[in-house]
Amino acid sequence: xxxxxxxxxxxxxxxxxxxxxxxxxxxxxxxxxxxxxxxxxxxxxxxxxxxxxxxxxxxxxxxxxxxxxxxxxxxxxxxxxxxxxxxxxxxxxxxxxxxxxxxxxxxxxxxxxxxxxxxxxxxxxxxxxxxxxxxxxxxxxxxxxxxxxxxxxxxxxxxxxxxxxxxxxxxxxxxxxxxxxxxxxxxxxxxxxxxxxxxxxxxxxxxxxxxxxxxxxxxxxxxxxxxxxxxxxxxxx
Numbered sequence: 564x565x566x567x568x569x570x571x572x573x574x575x576x577x578x579x580x581x582x583x584x585x586x587x588x589x590x591x592x593x594x595x596x597x598x599x600x601x602x603x604x605x606x607x608x609x610x611x612x613x614x615x616x617x618x619x620x621x622x623x624x625x626x627x628x629x630x631x632x633x634x635x636x637x638x639x640x641x642x643x644x645x646x647x648x649x650x651x652x653x654x655x656x657x658x659x660x661x662x663x664x665x666x667x668x669x670x671x672x673x674x675x676x677x678x679x680x681x682x683x684x685x686x687x688x689x690x691x692x693x694x695x696x697x698x699x700x701x702x703x704x705x706x707x708x709x710x711x712x713x714x715x716x717x718x719x720x721x722x723x724x725x726x727x728x729x730x731x732x733x734x735x736x737x738x739x740x741x742x743x744x745x746x747x748x749x750x751x752x753x754x755x756x757x758x759x760x761x762x763x764x765x766x767x768x769x770x771x772x773x774x775x776x777x778x779x780x781x782x783x784x785x786x787x788x789x790x791x792x793x794x795x796x797x798x799x800x
Contacts, residue, residue: 569785572703572724572747574764575675576654578666579634580642580734580741585680586687587714591629591696592636593620600649601631601663623692626699633696634662643741654742666700676700679734679741680707685714694721698788704747706761706771708733715774722788724749725774726759737769747771753781 596602596616605627606616619635622628635649643652644659652658653665655672669676678697684707685693694717697705704724718725726747728734734741744764750757755777758770775781786792 568751569749569753571749572675572677572745575677575703575745575747576669577679577741577743577745578669578676578700578702579639579651579662579678581678581680581684582640582642583681583708584683584686585639587685587690587693587711588687589634589636589639590685591619591633591690591692593690594618594636596622596628596632597635597637597649600635601661602628602635605631626695629692630696630699631661631663633692633700663700666702670701674701675703677745677747678702678705678707679739680705681733682708683711684709685711685718687711689713689717691717694718694723697721698723706734706745710774716780719775719780719783720789722784722786722791724784726761726771727774728771729758732769732771737767739763743767753784755781 595618598613603616619629619632637649638647639649640647641651644650649662650659651662651665653660653668666676684705693714698721702723704726705718706726708728710725715725746762748760750759755775757773759773760768761771762768775784783789783792786795
């Protein structure tokens with residue numbers, strides 16, 4: 564099967580504007596499913612009562628629940644809202660809603676999404692759903708000051724691009740509000756840790772480092788993630 568070259572990300576919206584030390588539990592909580600959450604509404608639609616919701620950890624085999632549980636931690640601090648809440652602003656309409664519901668609206672509109680973050684994005688315990696969930700929410704890239712090592716690798720495995728600000732840069736120093744639309748230019752050929760250009764609809768341009776650190780990780784990216792890579796390898800045999 565002939566691989567298509569990686570596509571640039573055009574006119575992406577920011578789903579979440581996050582700060583430092585966003586943990587895998589912020590991204591994919593393991594605790595009880597709140598009664599007013601997207602996951603709870605889904606389970607209710609499947610005929611379950613509130614006493615049967617249980618926890619995200621107990622439902623990690625259910626992709627529909629886990630996608631809805633992504634960024635559903637009540638302690639998530641989103642700069643769009645300037646408070647802790649498992650919600651965000653759907654920028655085209657300025658409506659505040661659950662993160663999953665906003666992501667669904669963007670997906671239905673065919674709009675790619677990115678996340679802005681600070682230092683130590685993905686710290687804490689290793690959780691595969693902290694990479695799977697954002698992928699299912701239509702996240703194409705994360706732009707952060709730094710990454711926890713295993714989480715960065717998990718993002719690569721899902722085909723989500725980990726981008727890192729250059730030394731001394733941050734969302735604050737670059738004057739980013741998260742309300743801009745982001746075009747991330749993916750050149751060919753790609754090399755590990757190469758610099759790529761980010762262009763905003765405001766006219767501003769800056770560079771970030773693409774955190775594919777090895778040729779193997781670039782191979783996974785060209786295949787759209789490690790799962791697609793393995794499927795193609797097995798189909799060749």
